[in-house]
Amino acid sequence: MxxxxxxxxxxxxxxxxxxxxxxxxxxxxxxxxxxxxxxxxxxxxxxxxxxxxxxxxxxxxxxxxxxxxxxxxxxxxxxxxxxxxxxxxxxxxxxxxxxxxxxxxxxxxxxxxxxxxxxxxxxxxxxxxxxxxxxxxxxxxxxxxxxxxxxAGAGQAAKICNNMILGVTMIAVSEAFVLGESLGLSHQALFDVASTASGQCWALSVNCPVPGPVPASPANRDYRPGFAAPLMAKDLGLAANAARAGGVDAELGLRAAESYAAFAGGAGAAEDFSGIVRAIRQRTAPEGGGTAGEAGEAGEAGEAGEA
Known part of the structure; x- marks a missing residue:
């Protein structure tokens, strides 16, 4: 950068x-x-x-x-x-x-x-x-x-708090898209609703984790970073350490840190942090929508545009 x-x-x-x-x-x-x-x-x-x-x-x-x-x-x-x-x-x-x-x-x-x-x-x-x-x-x-x-240090404090919000919301947005796939909902339909409703957030409107709705998002470049997953894992690790040290009950932040540490240490090592949607999709049981998720992947190819 x-x-x-x-x-x-x-x-x-x-x-x-x-x-x-x-x-x-x-x-x-x-x-x-x-x-x-x-x-x-x-x-x-x-x-x-x-x-x-x-x-x-x-x-x-x-x-x-x-x-x-x-x-x-x-x-x-x-x-x-x-x-x-x-x-x-x-x-x-x-x-x-x-x-x-x-x-x-x-x-x-x-x-x-x-x-x-x-x-x-x-x-x-x-x-x-x-x-x-x-x-x-x-x-x-x-x-x-x-x-x-x-x-001194206040800028870093604000940054790790901000990125804890970002990490948690990206996981939430990704889970919502995978849930939508399992229910037969198109990515565009979910985006059109959530981006103008109470689900609107940066992880959705700017860095959308599925190809199609936001042409400039890394999802349209096969998740080539933007903001690499290992960097998100690092930032969430800093937030998690601070939360533990301060005795803060940050359940979602700690879970997000664990999720990104696993993702960045495996398939997401060279991917944008929004690529965690693929890890969520892969963990989805077939009876809970795995087939729909595969169909969603196939459908995405036609929608994706080069950023």
Missing amino acids: GGPMAANLVKAGHQVAGYDLVPEALAAARDAGVKAVGSAAEAVAGADVVITMLPAGRHVLGLYREQGLLAAARPGTLFVDCSTIDVADARAAHEAVVQAGHRALDAPVSGGVVGAEAGTLTFMVGGGQAEFAEAGPLLSVMGKKAVHCGG
Whole structure:
């Protein structure tokens, strides 16, 4: 996601130096106008703002501390971490940045690769009000909305709560489509009703888990990610850990975390998180609609459009 985010900054007239461990990602960034450099430290040297997008908290802390990113930046640099990581790791990263003489925001995003490309991400931001105001012009280029959620770690707290809602609703929407199949209801009919009724939600109207009703959804690209199932499993794992630590009765969130961990560790390892509908369909007993589910799959091929 960092690649298209950087590309949008370039389009808006900002000078961006970038680095990625994956050569293909770095080449794509270069093609988009980013100044590709040979290391993360080289990328931050002389920068006013440093934006990071990494898989997990250990990567953020390792890059900041052991790999010398904080030491390479000039004093007072604003570090904006857009990774989705544990709240405790986000607070530790914030403290490390401040102790090194810089300023910090945690600013995880919602919207997936599609949102990153379109510049329509939502940023959930934790840190100081002054730092949030300073980062605002950059966030507005990369996204359509930025919400200041509170102090250090608050952005990450908002993100894991949001993604717990998303994971639970995607499972609910997927189960509803499989139930509809078993009852002989077409995908389009269910979508036309639920998308304009009380069942309307992002998992249905934007990332619909079955081909046809929403042409841009990953379901029309054989579930090629968008937002990969392993990333959803990671985010739900963070939410589940936080719920357990806080003694929160989050029954559906915990069950969703278990479901996505199993899906991401198996057939969904390289799929969009909406592909969980296929796992639900496969678990459906034949007498409870397995035959109808197979018919639904066959019928989908005619409806599917290339995104």
